[in-house]
Amino acid sequence: MRTCSVCDREYPREEPWRCSCGAPLDYASQPLPDSRPAQFSRASGVWDFADFLPMGERVSLGEGWTPLVDAPEWDATFKLEYLHPTGSFKDRGAATVIAEALEVGADRVLEDSSGNAGLAVASYAARAGLDAKIYVPASAKEAKVRRIERTGADVVPVEGSRESVTAACIDAVENGAGWYASHAWNPAFFAGTATAAYEIAAQRNWSVPDAVVTPLGHGTLFLGLYRGFRALEQAGWTDAIPRILGTQAVGYSPIADEEGSTPDAAAANDLADGIHIRDPPRAHQIRHAIDETDGAAVAVSAAATERERDRLSGAGFHVEPTCATATAALPQFRERGELQDGDDVVVALTGRND
Numbered sequence: 001m002r003t004c005s006v007c008d009r010e011y012p013r014e015e016p017w018r019c020s021c022g023a024p025l026d027y028a029s030q031p032l033p034d035s036r037p038a039q040f041s042r043a044s045g046v047w048d049f050a051d052f053l054p055m056g057e058r059v060s061l062g063e064g065w066t067p068l069v070d071a072p073e074w075d076a077t078f079k080l081e082y083l084h085p086t087g088s089f090k091d092r093g094a095a096t097v098i099a100e101a102l103e104v105g106a107d108r109v110l111e112d113s114s115g116n117a118g119l120a121v122a123s124y125a126a127r128a129g130l131d132a133k134i135y136v137p138a139s140a141k142e143a144k145v146r147r148i149e150r151t152g153a154d155v156v157p158v159e160g161s162r163e164s165v166t167a168a169c170i171d172a173v174e175n176g177a178g179w180y181a182s183h184a185w186n187p188a189f190f191a192g193t194a195t196a197a198y199e200i201a202a203q204r205n206w207s208v209p210d211a212v213v214t215p216l217g218h219g220t221l222f223l224g225l226y227r228g229f230r231a232l233e234q235a236g237w238t239d240a241i242p243r244i245l246g247t248q249a250v251g252y253s254p255i256a257d258e259e260g261s262t263p264d265a266a267a268a269n270d271l272a273d274g275i276h277i278r279d280p281p282r283a284h285q286i287r288h289a290i291d292e293t294d295g296a297a298v299a300v301s302a303a304a305t306e307r308e309r310d311r312l313s314g315a316g317f318h319v320e321p322t323c324a325t326a327t328a329a330l331p332q333f334r335e336r337g338e339l340q341d342g343d344d345v346v347v348a349l350t351g352r353n354d
């Protein structure tokens with residue numbers, strides 16, 4: 001079963017892709033294991049955490065178990081999500097959303113993306129033998145588009161804003177062109193990104209950090225982390241939930257703007273293209289996660305993003321600009337008191353440099 005995240009209406013698992021009220025759907029319940037195993041094989045990708053995952057099918061390209069490394073220059077620990085098979089944390093959600101597609105009998109999946117989610121969904125669809133059709137902005141990076149095409153997926157470039165790409169994909173879904181494997185809408189995707197939280201806790205011997213920091217567009221990782229840490233606490237594997245801190249791009253920062261934490265007079269941050277989301281369908285859930293964890297969101301300028309991306313490269317972390325917003329925001333979080341001296345903080349480095 002699935003339930004609406006706003007009006008609680010219930011639906012079968014197979015369809016529709018959103019509620020008749022327009023809001024995103026979620027699984028009616030979160031599966032929780034009884035007790036944790038003494039150790040994990042670390043050989044099954046996200047499926048090492050199958051007891052937390054609501055689907056019976058499995059697809060894997062070796063995602064998950066990304067390293068957690070010390071970054072003293074930032075007074076933080078980095079979770080190297082950019083080391084995933086297709087270069088971003090989206091592989092976690094692609095593994096589970098494609099498994100869900102198999103479970104509901106879909107034979108073709110549709111997704112809209114600025115790049116990373118499209119490549120992840122296309123790659124896992126190829127692995128599972130499903131057809132994929134990926135809608136991308138006409139302005140998307142050519143290298144990324146080529147890589148999507150090489151999986152055998154159909155790529156549909158759409159002129160205009162990021163919103164018009166989503167609109168074109170939704171039109172096709174509504175017209176029966178395929179099953180919507182969306183990283184913004186499909187709850188199966190968020191079940192997968194929650195595995196980042198399970199791993200962080202496992203890698204720290206079942207202690208949770210004071211805070212985790214991640215770029216925030218649709219909230220695909222932000223909400224995954226919240227849901228994952230919440231499930232761990234409910235299962236009794238951990239005893240706290242970290243503050244969840246999100247970083248947005250100036251000019252595309254609906255959540256940070258509500259919190260009054262956008263720098264004045266800065267130009268739009270056109271570098272951080274992975275989080276150019278002005279109206280995330282799960283905004284109500286992002287706000288809820290911030291309230292529940294004493295979290296926060298701030299907006300980061302293009303200048304700070306560029307500076308920080310160079311600094312990360314200079315330290316050996318080869319990440320894309322969107323990802324650099326997460327470390328670029330650390331001074332802001334510290335100035336605002338959302339991070340205190342001595343806080344134990346994990347920063348997700350989400351996507352690799354192309």
Ligand SMILES: [Zn+2]
Nearest residue numbers: 004007019021
């Ligand atoms: Zn509803």
